[in-house]
Each structure stands twice: as structure tokens, then as C-alpha cells.
Amino acid sequence: MKRVVVWMFSLTLVISVSSQVFHWGPCPTPLVQPNFELNRYLGKWYEIEKLPATYEKGTCIETNYSLRPDKTIRVVYVRTRKGKVRTAEGTAIVQNQREPAKLGVSFSYFTPYSPHWVLSTDYDSVALLYSCTEVLRLFHVDYAWILSRSRSLPPETIYHAKEVFSRDNIDVSRMVPTDQHGCEGGA
Numbered sequence: 001m002k003r004v005v006v007w008m009f010s011l012t013l014v015i016s017v018s019s020q021v022f023h024w025g026p027c028p029t030p031l032v033q034p035n036f037e038l039n040r041y042l043g044k045w046y047e048i049e050k051l052p053a054t055y056e057k058g059t060c061i062e063t064n065y066s067l068r069p070d071k072t073i074r075v076v077y078v079r080t081r082k083g084k085v086r087t088a089e090g091t092a093i094v095q096n097q098r099e100p101a102k103l104g105v106s107f108s109y110f111t112p113y114s115p116h117w118v119l120s121t122d123y124d125s126v127a128l129l130y131s132c133t134e135v136l137r138l139f140h141v142d143y144a145w146i147l148s149r150s151r152s153l154p155p156e157t158i159y160h161a162k163e164v165f166s167r168d169n170i171d172v173s174r175m176v177p178t179d180q181h182g183c184e185g186g187a
């Protein structure tokens, strides 16, 4: 009986997240950027590809990270949807000083910080981000982003980025490019 209830519950969740990316089992445990330097990571990043997230539809998506006086990180997320520029402001924190590449991000006072891990970055051209949330250790929902300091990246850089994700058992098969054409200040 209990098993049936759990099964029904997870089926419901599966249906409700089916437009996102879910996988059975716990989250993968990818390596993150060693000796992560937050100060070099700050500033503007353009989204090149991502594992789809329903709340992130739109084009010309960019994120600007800056430090607030209280040392929290201001995250300004900008996208264009249906001809309108929409901006969301959130907060990122380093949750554990011993693992500085594992940021947590929240876009509302009421929502908990969700993982925002920098798996790899060279700070001045590309950054790979990953977020994974487990549900009852039965399955997980994950997100991944390839970010760039410019509105495009060479195909080989994207290929290599996907290799890094795959190495950590992150399924890149459903990654989709973000349209960065016809955006303000860009090609």
C-alpha cells in the first residue's frame, strides 16, 4: 500500500515536471571549479545553451552578478519574451566557504536557495552551471547552462562543454540553444 502511494505521488510529480528534465535516482555529484574565484566570475554572462526550464522561456537571456555591500551576490536576470524585456533580481550566496563554487540562488524571499554550481569556468569566456534537486531520492530534476562572456561561442567550445557535463553523468541530449540574435548591443 505504502509503495503504491509513493508510486502515485511520484507519478504525479513526474507529470508535473515532465516539461523539465527528470531522471530516476539521486542527483549526480559533479566536480566543481577548483579554487573558484568569485570576483573573477562576477559581471555579465550570456546564456548560450541550457537544459530547458519552463520558467526561462525567451531570447537574449543574460545574467549579471555583482557584489552587494553585505557580501551577498546580486543576480540580475534579463530575458526578452514576446517583445518585452523582463528582469528578475535574485540573490546568490556561497553556502559553504570550503566549497565556493557551489552557489545557492533564490529569486524570492520566500523560496529556498537552489543549487547553482559552477562546474567549470575560465572566467573570461565560458562558464558551465549546474543545478539539481532530488525528490525523495527517487528521482531528480536538473538544469544546466552554458554561459559565455559574449553572445556566441565557437561550436568546439560548446562541444567540449557538453563533454564536461556528460563526464559527470549529466544528460545533455535535451540541451537547447538560446536565441541571442537581434539582441541589444549584439549581433
Ligand SMILES: *[C@@H]1O[C@H](CO)[C@@H](O)[C@H](O)[C@H]1NC(C)=O
Binding pocket: 043, 044, 064, 065, 066
Ligand atoms: C552589472 O551590474 C552592476 C551592478 O548593478 C553594474 O554596475 C554593471 O554595470 C552591470 N554590468 C553590466 C555589464 O551590465
